[in-house]
Amino acid sequence: MKIAIAGTGYVGLSVALLLAQHHEVAALDVVPVKVEMLNRRESPIADAEIEAFLTVDASRESSLSFVATGDPREAYAGVEYAVVATPTDYDPERNFFDTSSVEAAVSAIRSVNPDAWIVVKSTVPVGYTAQLRERTGDRRILFSPEFLREGRALFDNLHPSRIVVGADESDPEAVEAAGRFAALLAEGADPAERARENPDGSRGIPVLVCGSTEAEAVKLFANTFLALRVAYFNELDTYACSRGLDARKVIEGVCLDPRIGPHYNNPSFGYGGYCLPKDSKQLLANYADVPQNVMSAVVEANRTRKDFVADGVLARVAGLGRPLVGVFRLTMKAGSDNFRASSVQGVMKRVKAKGVPVLVYEPALDAPEFFGSEVTRDLESFKERCDVIVANRWSDELDDVAEKVYTRDLFGRD
Ligand SMILES: NC(=O)c1ccc[n+]([C@@H]2O[C@H](COP(=O)([O-])OP(=O)(O)OC[C@H]3O[C@@H](n4cnc5c(N)ncnc54)[C@H](O)[C@@H]3O)[C@@H](O)[C@H]2O)c1
Numbered sequence: 001m002k003i004a005i006a007g008t009g010y011v012g013l014s015v016a017l018l019l020a021q022h023h024e025v026a027a028l029d030v031v032p033v034k035v036e037m038l039n040r041r042e043s044p045i046a047d048a049e050i051e052a053f054l055t056v057d058a059s060r061e062s063s064l065s066f067v068a069t070g071d072p073r074e075a076y077a078g079v080e081y082a083v084v085a086t087p088t089d090y091d092p093e094r095n096f097f098d099t100s101s102v103e104a105a106v107s108a109i110r111s112v113n114p115d116a117w118i119v120v121k122s123t124v125p126v127g128y129t130a131q132l133r134e135r136t137g138d139r140r141i142l143f144s145p146e147f148l149r150e151g152r153a154l155f156d157n158l159h160p161s162r163i164v165v166g167a168d169e170s171d172p173e174a175v176e177a178a179g180r181f182a183a184l185l186a187e188g189a190d191p192a193e194r195a196r197e198n199p200d201g202s203r204g205i206p207v208l209v210c211g212s213t214e215a216e217a218v219k220l221f222a223n224t225f226l227a228l229r230v231a232y233f234n235e236l237d238t239y240a241c242s243r244g245l246d247a248r249k250v251i252e253g254v255c256l257d258p259r260i261g262p263h264y265n266n267p268s269f270g271y272g273g274y275c276l277p278k279d280s281k282q283l284l285a286n287y288a289d290v291p292q293n294v295m296s297a298v299v300e301a302n303r304t305r306k307d308f309v310a311d312g313v314l315a316r317v318a319g320l321g322r323p324l325v326g327v328f329r330l331t332m333k334a335g336s337d338n339f340r341a342s343s344v345q346g347v348m349k350r351v352k353a354k355g356v357p358v359l360v361y362e363p364a365l366d367a368p369e370f371f372g373s374e375v376t377r378d379l380e381s382f383k384e385r386c387d388v389i390v391a392n393r394w395s396d397e398l399d400d401v402a403e404k405v406y407t408r409d410l411f412g413r414d
Pocket residue numbers: 006007008009010011012028029030031034085086087088101102104105121122123124146147148149150274275
């Protein structure tokens with residue numbers, strides 16, 4: 001089968017390579033340098049499985065059928081499915097996602113191919129796909145939420161927690177097309193996943209075919225729950241720090257309850273990355289006139305936590321003549337090279353707003369400045385020059401300057 005992908009970021013590229021194991025996949029991107037890199041079998045993003053797939057393919061030892069292109073005709077003509085994986089950044093002025101790239105991709109696909117089933121994989125507001133179908137009179141548009149983690153994008157598609165595909169449930173042909181798309185994703189997964197036992201006793205990859213609006217809600221509610229969990233343990237940590245309790249012991253004790261569990265509970269500077277901040281804000285906007293307290297609190301808690309962390313950092317340099325605060329890595333997680341909306345940036349902004357200069361150590365950034373702050377790639381002089389070093393996640397590289405480090409990383413994970 002021929003399949004097209006619009007957008008070769010974390011979502012588009014991982015889905016493209018997953019499907020290219022069994023089908024003919026063409027991926028289109030509007031950035032020519034990405035297309036060129038992919039056709040040289042170089043990954044534009046840091047992701048172990050994506051890099052490995054491309055390397056093996058370059059040595060012609062794999063049976064991937066994958067081409068990247070900037071030409072809509074080459075990508076979209078003759079395909080049965082076209083997956084849209086373009087960005088949906090949060091627009092703070094409209095208080096909603098900017099879905100213009102999704103609409104641009106949908107109309108480019110349709111101008112070449114009137115028949116393909118379009119599967120939106122970008123995260124969109126609740127109700128968006130139904131509205132798009134109505135507005136355009138185009139019934140062949142589905143929505144499938146993507147649950148991958150950045151840096152583990154292809155791994156998570158090879159080992160999916162679940163597969164969800166949404167359609168207009170009153171249209172049997174659309175429901176059938178959604179089921180077939182779910183089967184394509186399952187076919188690309190690691191064969192061992194088909195035999196796995198799930199916590200509820202079922203076997204294989206759980207598949208949910210539902211209404212597209214429900215599928216959109218699944219994505220936003222799942223990410224807002226993850227944000228809530230991060231915010232909860234962060235606020236526990238804020239309390240422990242403020243009252244002189246050992247936060248680690250409290251978290252360990254709380255998480256020994258199997259209903260809570262000892263995972264995803266490591267304090268940080270806030271939830272961050274491309275998805276959790278924007279998806280929780282979008283869900284809150286979707287509530288509009290619907291009563292709620294928790295959704296606002298999840299959004300608000302992230303600001304409060306960054307204020308608390310910034311105050312803690314500033315307290316460490318109070319009284320120093322001309323203090324310099326160091327930011328050790330702009331990334332969200334250890335091992336990542338992506339710093340879109342990382343929480344340390346919020347802390348950095350607050351520290352600078354109080355007139356204290358910041359020096360950034362970020363080897364993944366090839367620029368002399370980041371939002372007006374000096375950037376260095378020289379770790380030794382960074383350690384020497386800074387009075388306090390702010391690190392969302394601990395690294396062995398900081399062992400020799402431990403007394404200078406401000407972190408809330410208690411468990412060395414997540
Ligand atoms: N990154 C994640 O962890 C993640 C997880 C789940 C869902 N999502 C959602 O998936 C979507 C994509 O996220 P991402 O992280 O892969 O984004 P990304 O920014 O890494 O990649 C998007 C790609 O789309 C390309 N693009 C932009 N406009 C285009 C167009 N009209 N046609 C073709 N290509 C176009 C860009 O050049 C870029 O390469 C977003 O809606 C995001 O919220 C992301």
